[in-house]
Amino acid sequence: MKIALIAHDKKKDEIxxxxxxxxxxxxxxxxxxTGTTGxxxxxxxxxPIQRMKSGPLGGDQQIGAMLANGDLDLIIxxxxxxxxxxxxxxxxxxxxxxxxxKIPLATNSSSATIMLEALKSGMFFQ
Numbered sequence: 001m002k003i004a005l006i007a008h009d010k011k012k013d014e015i016x017x018x019x020x021x022x023x024x025x026x027x028x029x030x031x032x033x034t035g036t037t038g039x040x041x042x043x044x045x046x047x048p049i050q051r052m053k054s055g056p057l058g059g060d061q062q063i064g065a066m067l068a069n070g071d072l073d074l075i076i077x078x079x080x081x082x083x084x085x086x087x088x089x090x091x092x093x094x095x096x097x098x099x100x101x102k103i104p105l106a107t108n109s110s111s112a113t114i115m116l117e118a119l120k121s122g123m124f125f126q
Contacts, residue, residue, distance in 0.1 A: 001073040001119070004063050005033040005041060006055065008085065011078035012040055014109045018076070018116065019045050025120040032066065034059035060090040067097040074119075075105045076112045 118124035
């Protein structure tokens with residue numbers, strides 16, 4: 001399964017903790033991430049991650065292109081709903097593409113945990 005990991009700045013610690021908690025599960029899949037998020041997760045977990053550009057520099061759009069081409073199976077995007085994002089149109093487009101392509105999307109650590117637990121137990125597969 002191809003999984004994208006994305007997190008806004010104030011959610012980086014949460015996505016790192018998720019990656020640590022589910023390192024064994026994630027290690028069985030192809031991982032992609034926006035630049036900073038991928039670098040931080042790799043540094044904490046040593047998981048192999050194909051990194052895109054930073055979100056504001058086009059990384060969200062690169063992930064969106066993968067979505068549009070059917071190249072992703074699951075997105076974990078820990079969003080900060082309380083901070084305005086300069087690249088909000090890119091974020092909205094990414095969320096819309098998940099709906100159009102029917103790709104599961106977790107936007108907070110609780111929904112991400114549910115998806116990762118399902119993946120871990122073998123209940124979720126594509």
